[in-house]
Amino acid sequence: ENAGDDAILKLPPWSTSLGQPVAATPYGLPSKYETAMVRRQSPGLTQVAGSSVSFMPLQGMFGIITPSGLHFERHHQGWHDIDPSRHRLMVHGMSEDFVRKPKVYTLDDLMRLPSVSRLHFIECGANTGMEWGNVAVPTVQYTHGMVSCSEFTGVPLRTLLEDCGADLSKARFVLAEGADGSSMTRTIPIELVLSGEVMVAYGQNGEMLRPENGYPLRLVVPGVQGVSWVKWLRRIKVGDQPWATKDEAVHYIDLMPDGQHRQYTSIQEAKSVITSPSGGQILLDKGHYNVSGLAWSGRGKIKRVDVSFDGGINWVEATLQTPVLSKCLTRFNVGWDWDGRPAILQSRAQDETGYVQPGYRMLRAVRGTRSIYHNNAIQSWKVAMNGDVSNVQVL
Ligand code: MTE
Incomplete structure (x- = not known):
């Protein structure tokens, strides 16, 4: 068992051979290993793909800019x-x-x-x-x-x-x-x-x-x-x-x-979502995590984002990554020590007008449940004891 790590001890081909020439791909492409970072269609959402939508993979993106090839x-x-x-x-x-x-x-x-x-x-x-x-x-x-x-x-x-x-x-x-x-x-x-x-x-x-x-x-x-x-x-x-x-x-x-x-309800009100960890991901072990997400408002700049780890009982203020621009995505981060017990993660954005992102109970009290558009409710992610993260709705 003291044999050591081959990934360190044995020189890989990329250390011992000539690499690709410049302009081998005149228009650059992502690494062939990055196969998970793709736009996806939701099966059964529409009858034909010509009149449909593909979703951008925000669970794996950094910062605030969407690479053009992954734009929804x-x-x-x-x-x-x-x-x-x-x-x-x-x-x-x-x-x-x-x-x-x-x-x-x-x-x-x-x-x-x-x-x-x-x-x-x-x-x-x-x-x-x-x-x-x-x-x-x-x-x-x-x-x-x-x-x-x-x-x-x-x-x-x-x-x-x-x-x-x-x-x-x-x-x-x-x-x-x-x-x-x-x-x-x-x-x-x-x-x-x-x-x-x-x-x-x-x-x-x-x-x-x-x-x-x-x-x-x-x-x-x-x-x-x-x-x-x-x-x-x-x-x-x-x-x-x-x-x-x-x-x-x-x-x-x-x-x-x-x-x-x-009709004519055009402005996208303040909204936020934790992108990591998020539904479908798995926390490998208890310990420290950087909880990261995105916030935005159609009325101007994001003023603050609060994050809860217990389904909305306690909130801590997240750090906003600069620049914070008007009508632009804003990245937020906050540290979290997971003790291995079930948890519910939420983020709540406030914009410069003072508007605070509503929870589902508040939004549904006015808008009901049969709408399609302008759902800016607080998103909840449940972390189970085994580390599985899933989509839940907490009122
Ligand atoms: N413009 C034209 N001409 N045709 C379209 O189908 N779709 C609209 C809008 N502009 C559309 C359009 C809709 S519903 C949306 S959400 C955005 O384009 C999507 O822009 P995107 O495909 O660049 O993400």
């Missing part, structure tokens, strides 16, 4: 790799009173305009939507994987409206339309555009957008649910009333307990 995907009618030389963006108004000089931009036109780069999260309104009534899925990838965070680069939409001679005193809403077969059209309130935050983006994490995420153009609407971030953006129309399109009058509405629907 949500398509209503599949994705295309659009030839950028044939893509156009039209900007016009309900009439010339709204936009004096309607224009059609090529990608080259847009890239000559002043650009900005900003880090923001995008969360589908349906993220955590399967959990409204009861525990439904086992892992954080499926409970919370419809969120991602990137640095986006593009032209503020306000700049384009000014370039087209839009009357910004008359304009109250813009309509954004995508070029895919789903006729994705969404109404955006003009206040968001005037703030300068809404962006017509071509860049993501330092490179062009990925085709799945809207190459070559997508709308970036910080703080607002993902459906308004129209991909393959081809048209912006300026008007004075919401358009009540199919994707805002019939879909993406919140069913209330009294049977009424709420």
